[in-house]
């Protein structure tokens with residue numbers, strides 16, 4: 091065992107996961123989004139201590155703005171025996187007003203000088219927005235995020251509607267905020283719940299914001315108790331719509347971010363449905379420059395940041411990416427409009443040596459409309475004349491790599 | 500070797516983990532493998548990251564993934580044990596370590612101090628690795644021709660392939676440890692003179708005696724028997740009736756090896772009943788179906804020979820009575836004695852340490868070497884661990900001693916330096 095060639099003294103430094111965003115250096119791309127985990131000072135500190143690169147303090151407002159919470163506020167979307175595949179909340183913005191938050195910003199900034207200390211705000215009138223910005227700026231905040239997308243409705247314009255559902259309002263309020271912020275970076279947090287998210291992103295840019303956060307929870311009705319017919323969460327006889335977050339919304343977030351990145355030249359902070367390093371890599375690849383997380387932390391705790399960093403580093407080492415920014419946008423050249431997709435003939439190919447004979451593909455193809463698979467003594471057989479190549483059989487097969495789609499022409 | 504989980508079975512099992520806070524499984528593991536954390540990485544498909552977590556805590560990572568008696572440790576502590584069945588932690592550990600092996604980076608010791616480790620069993624290996632990670636010059640002295648201790652020379656060959664141990668040792672190659680094999684240490688005093696600190700982990704290698712007449716001639720040592728078969732020098736037992744005196748895990752390895760050696764019949768006698776046998780479930784499963792006959796409530800009383808050749812083992816039947824002790828006590832059943840035909844009798848009723856050091860260590864009865872909670876002996880710079888101090892233990896427990904000692908040695912040397 092002796093005599094092995096030895097080159098180094100001491101352990102190798104870990105991979106550099108830092109990212110630069112709007113001129114701010116982040117030690118890694120993982121930020122705690124504006125949510126319960128950032129609503130108390132000591133909890134936010136614990137998150138930063140655990141290794142998160144920054145916090146966005148939960149959305150605050152001017153003194154006297156009423157915030158009347160209703161409990162219980164959370165509900166779960168369960169699937170396949172797993173809890174919290176999606177999470178719903180009927181929370182509102184923070185009960186802590188700007189007088190509390192500005193002090194916290196100052197404390198956090200002095201204790202965690204090298205981390206991102208950001209605050210989220212929501213106002214009604216122009217002077218509210220602008221005084222919130224001014225006071226945070228005075229407190230030494232690194233960045234301001236404006237919540238234009240609370241599912242319970244932003245204040246102002248049209249009660250119950252979100253600011254970011256109107257391009258006009260978005261541009262106007264962004265302008266107010268940026269006017270007060272000056273050099274201080276401003277992010278606008280938008281909603282995916284719009285007809286055309288590109289129009290909104292363009293409005294954010296026109297209003298002068300430095301970047302945007304895409305996106306936020308998605309308005310949803312979390313479920314209905316079929317005995318009482320009261321939806322979840324149930325508050326006596328009543329319920330209301332929730333904001334859906336967590337793994338269930340990841341595909342929506344990917345699309346929202348990709349769509350903005352393809353059409354508007356504006357820095358994006360990605361948020362919504364990210365739980366693992368793989369989710370994060372996917373979101374980078376469609377244009378996000380960093381990742382905000384809420385639900386996965388509420389479920390599994392701050393400690394997940396170690397796993398996010400580990401998985402990301404190991405992936406980057408394996409793929410030879412030197413910087414996180416090298417991954418950003420990697421998937422975008424592969425996204426085209428439907429018209430531009432190649433038209434080819436593909437057929438299902440089933441590996442009989444791997445097939446366990448469950449017949450799930452047979453049922454799927456039969457009732458999914460193409461009748462191209464028949465069962466021969468528990469072995470599925472594809473009829474090429476009937477197979478349209480949709481790929482459903484491949485998706486439903488429980489054995490990995492058993493069914494693939496072969497390109498014929 | 501135990502069968503590995505398939506990737507899909509591992510994933511399903513991993514998803515059953517609740518990711519408990521302050522996980523009792525981790526607390527129950529002697530080296531505190533961060534179990535929910537490695538499982539979380541496994542289910543996020545970061546096998547490399549999962550392996551890293553296990554490897555940092557457990558130097559003999561693949562060996563434990565194969566033969567760790569998790570039923571006494573992590574799996575016993577699992578919150579789901581009485582709910583839907585414990586998470587199969589050892590199997591997930593084994594899956595991770597068989598799917599990814601990352602060698603330690605190549606580096607050189609960067610501290611001035613030199614530490615000697617006596618005995619390259621699990622305790623010594625773990626201690627050496629931990630010391631090397633702190634940056635010390637580590638010299639391991641091993642009497643045998645290769646490191647591994649019991650793992651290499653005693654575990655039944657058909658249960659634990661040595662390649663798994665070698666895989667673990669290969670990962671440590673870059674750490675700059677100097678392995679001196681075929682180097683029997685006979686003076687701790689001189690080691691203490693030439694090294695800044697010494698770890699002593701020589702295990703227990705002497706089979707306990709039974710006190711029968713002519714034992715020296717007719718009782719074969721279980722450890723020698725296992726060793727012969729591990730090293731390829733075992734003689735065929737074809738046509739022979741073999742009786743094994745035992746009851747514990749080691750005697751089951753002896754029994755399965757005797758079957759493997761072609762014995763005509765293999766009988767294992769034990770003085771208590773089947774429920775009292777202190778054996779691990781997997782050891783029991785390993786001998787099941789191999790044709791080993793168990794004679795419970797039986798104790799040996801003498802060898803029957805003809806012209807100097809062994810013919811049978813004389814036995815006495817016992818019955819178990821409750822004497823208020825934690826275990827039932829075997830008592831002879833008057834007039835119930837019988838013969839078991841035997842061409843070979845192998846004894847496997849426990850192991851003792853040899854205690855002939857030239858340093859006064861205050862040995863206790865039954866050969867337990869006394870140490871404090873930091874594994875320090877009476878001698879300030881001498882630390883000890885493994886079977887030597889605990890009695891017959893496990894690979895993971897011996898490693899935990901080695902690691903604890905390494906940390907204490909590090910603390911001591913830092914103290915000396917400052």
Ligand SMILES: Cc1cc2nc3c(=O)[nH]c(=O)nc-3n(C[C@H](O)[C@H](O)[C@H](O)COP(=O)(O)OP(=O)(O)OC[C@H]3O[C@@H](n4cnc5c(N)ncnc54)[C@H](O)[C@@H]3O)c2cc1C
Nearest residue numbers: 618620621622642648649684701702885886892893894897
């Ligand atoms: C048959 C058998 C089956 C087992 N099965 C399992 C199992 O399935 N799972 C499990 O977890 N544990 C098992 N164990 C227990 C486990 O192997 C031991 O607890 C563990 O090996 C103890 O480690 P150690 O380092 O204290 O001692 P050892 O493994 O005994 O190592 C001590 C080393 O010191 C060397 N040495 C001794 N004297 C000197 C000297 N003077 N100079 C230099 N070197 C010296 C020896 O050659 C040896 O290599 C089994 C044990 C046996 C015997």
Ligand SMILES: Cc1cc2nc3c(=O)[nH]c(=O)nc-3n(C[C@H](O)[C@H](O)[C@H](O)COP(=O)(O)O)c2cc1C
Nearest residue numbers: 123124149179181183306335336362363383384385
């Ligand atoms: C209970 C709860 C309260 C939240 N409060 C706020 C808030 O005050 N301001 C805000 O901008 N977003 C708020 N959010 C939204 C999160 O910051 C985040 O955008 C959303 O949960 C999607 O990310 P995720 O899927 O990682 O959870 C809240 C989310 C939850 C679950």
Ligand code: SF4
Nearest residue numbers: 528532567572573589
């Ligand atoms: S080393 Fe043993 S006790 Fe620890 S996690 Fe692995 S199997 Fe469980």
